[in-house]
Amino acid sequence: MTISFQGIRGRAAVPKEPDPATKAALGWTHSARFLTTASQLDQLPASEIPEIAFVGRSNAGKSTAINRLAQQKRLAFASRTPGRTQHINLFEVGPKDAPDALFADLPGYGYAAVERSAKLRWQAVMADYLQLRRPLHGVVLMVDSRLGFTELDQRLLTLMAPRLVNGEVRLLVLLTKADKLNRGDAQLALQKAQDHLSSISTESSDIAVSLFSALSREGLGDVAVSIRGWVHPVKVRSAAGSEAEEATRDADIGAESKAEPDSELATETDTDTDTESDSTPT
Ligand code: GDP
Numbered sequence: 272m273t274i275s276f277q278g279i280r281g282r283a284a285v286p287k288e289p290d291p292a293t294k295a296a297l298g299w300t301h302s303a304r305f306l307t308t309a310s311q312l313d314q315l316p317a318s319e320i321p322e323i324a325f326v327g328r329s330n331a332g333k334s335t336a337i338n339r340l341a342q343q344k345r346l347a348f349a350s351r352t353p354g355r356t357q358h359i360n361l362f363e364v365g366p367k368d369a370p371d372a373l374f375a376d377l378p379g380y381g382y383a384a385v386e387r388s389a390k391l392r393w394q395a396v397m398a399d400y401l402q403l404r405r406p407l408h409g410v411v412l413m414v415d416s417r418l419g420f421t422e423l424d425q426r427l428l429t430l431m432a433p434r435l436v437n438g439e440v441r442l443l444v445l446l447t448k449a450d451k452l453n454r455g456d457a458q459l460a461l462q463k464a465q466d467h468l469s470s471i472s473t474e475s476s477d478i479a480v481s482l483f484s485a486l487s488r489e490g491l492g493d494v495a496v497s498i499r500g501w502v503h504p505v506k507v508r509s510a511a512g513s514e515a516e517e518a519t520r521d522a523d524i525g526a527e528s529k530a531e532p533d534s535e536l537a538t539e540t541d542t543d544t545d546t547e548s549d550s551t552p553t
């Protein structure tokens with residue numbers, strides 16, 4: 272079974288001192304910096320650098336999660352100026368002179384106030400991106416832990432399914448705002464998500480689901496380790512001597528990253544509690 276349940280482990284108290292692999296992975300996500308913005312696919316750079324896309328329904332907590340991962344207050348918000356909301360924003364990650372991944376922030380969907388023609392146009396761009404974008408390595412799908420998969424989330428999964436089932440594109444579902452759930456409800460949310468994802472899970476797929484809270488930082492380190500592992504799989508030698516690629520928590524995979532001191536992780540306290548009323552999915 273290829274669905275993993277980081278979230279159950281994530282219910283444990285967030286460690287004050289991240290282990291070396293987590294620290295390295297957070298150092299890597301921290302290096303994210305704005306690269307460019309595109310309103311259609313042919314405006315995206317023609318690079319081969321692996322891309323990790325962040326997608327989700329509007330208000331699911333995507334911007335907050337990206338900012339938390341990057342440990343920067345306004346990285347994702349910076350691109351939320353009017354008129355640019357229907358763009359793919361790309362961020363470079365890794366060493367400045369040799370970025371090894373791009374984060375692609377796709378606009379949130381399902382917000383009722385968006386004009387229909389703009390919505391349709393954007394849905395087409397997003398569908399093309401998820402189905403056709405060659406460097407796309409993995410997708411981080413934000414789902415509000417209290418709501419579960421909405422109809423639009425399900426449509427998005429169906430759209431991506433051909434690339435998910437064969438493992439070409441990896442998927443990490445983040446059940447966001449987990450701080451709002453008690454333990455029992457969190458387990459239930461995870462179970463429901465697993466049930467839903469089992470239909471697209473195969474021997475070849477790489478699909479995971481995790482509870483996540485930008486507020487409490489639950490799941491934060493695991494997410495950083497997971498997505499870094501997508502880009503930095505390491506060769507592991509089995510007892511029989513054959514090699515296989517596997518994402519690992521080994522500290523040495525982070526050797527070249529610029530891990531930040533712990534204090535950096537602790538200083539960001541800008542995450543608001545959820546004060547917005549939920550938008551109507553359309
Ligand atoms: P986006 O539209 O998906 O980018 O969503 P935002 O990141 O703007 O978040 C939507 C709302 O949820 C905001 O009011 C955030 O403060 C709130 N929010 C985001 N993450 C969390 C979280 O982990 N816990 C809580 N309690 N609220 C959150």
